[in-house]
Amino acid sequence: MLIHPWDAPRDDAEWRDWLTRHDFGQLAVNGPPGSPPWVQPTHFRYDPEPGPYGRVLTHLARPNPLWPALEADPHVLLSVVDDYAYIPGPWAAPEDEPPEYGTPTSFYAAVQLRCTAHVVDDPAEKADLLNRQVAHFQPEGGSAPATAGEAPFGRLLPGLRGLRLDVIEVRAKFKYAGHKSEPVRARIAAHLASRAAPHDDAARAHLERRSPA
Template sequence: MRRKEFSIEEQQEIELFLAEMTFGFLGTLSEDGWPHITPLNFVYHEGDIYFHGSKIGDKMKQMKHDTRVTFSVAKEFALIPSYFTDPTYACPATAFFKSVLLKGTAHLVDDPSLKARVFTAFMQKLQPEGGYEPFNLEDPGYLRQINGVAMVRIQVESMSAKFKFGQNASESKRDQIVAGLSERQALYDEETIEMMKKYCPHHR
């Protein structure tokens, strides 16, 4: 069960995170009952998850066998060492992160116009600088490539999120963590401090 102080229920917050991230993990169930995880690029478009790939392979067989799937996305912001708050014991060591878990059903997308719109969304996300001709179904080259790959839509049925940034820590512990992050200055430490201020209502 997810601790309630870490739960993020605001849909807009979750959707902004999904729009930011480019990589997630698809969960399927094989015919022999073993769960299977596939890492892949995705786009969150008009309320659903889309991905594309080969028309054959394990994940396609598994989704044909059972359309129920999960999809998870996570971003680790900072490892919080124990000595930020405790000079002796290892127990306070933790990590601050954002994560989203979705459950839904997988459906093949056959409509070329929808595939073109989703591929456009993919390119806007993964290659925002441009450098390519827009998708055009009247272009035989594009039409051949669009028809040659499988696109899957995960129709989202439930969504939950956990954004952990010290919400359960005392004010003094959060101050110590902020001081440690400020001194360390690792890649996402400044952003982590901003997230702590945002999600810890008594820490500004």
């Protein structure tokens, strides 16, 4: 992923905060030589500790075909992309050029976590991992906890395998016209507010939040 200086996060807090509110991504696992990688969409829980970059918790069904590839090579990439919007060329045209000379582009936020994967098969550890995920997605409660060997979910644990992903490198990008002049950025923000398509509000918030002014 190309990251221009004006698209880079201002500090680790920026991407960490964004990631805690975006908890669905694609887990890429290296395939055998000559084969493409396996890519698995998944919900996950990101914990900012331990280590310098934190840890990701998730789980997949035991019949998932990616397990042999993951066990052969535990180096994986979790990619998370959201808050994206298509920006028509005329919106982004420089102030001193005709609108039709403007270059269309995309806005988006992206965080890529390079991780070392650890498979969790111990029933008690797996139950704890699942309960921590549920606590993240369902803080209001309402579901019985998973407990190894006990109803209602103990019988389902053998059908799942947990994944603990220790993050060893982070690449983050917030592509929101950071190199454009303030009048052009204001024009784009006004068009996003007017169009009001899905993700436009989030993209405009990033654009305004990251304004050099």
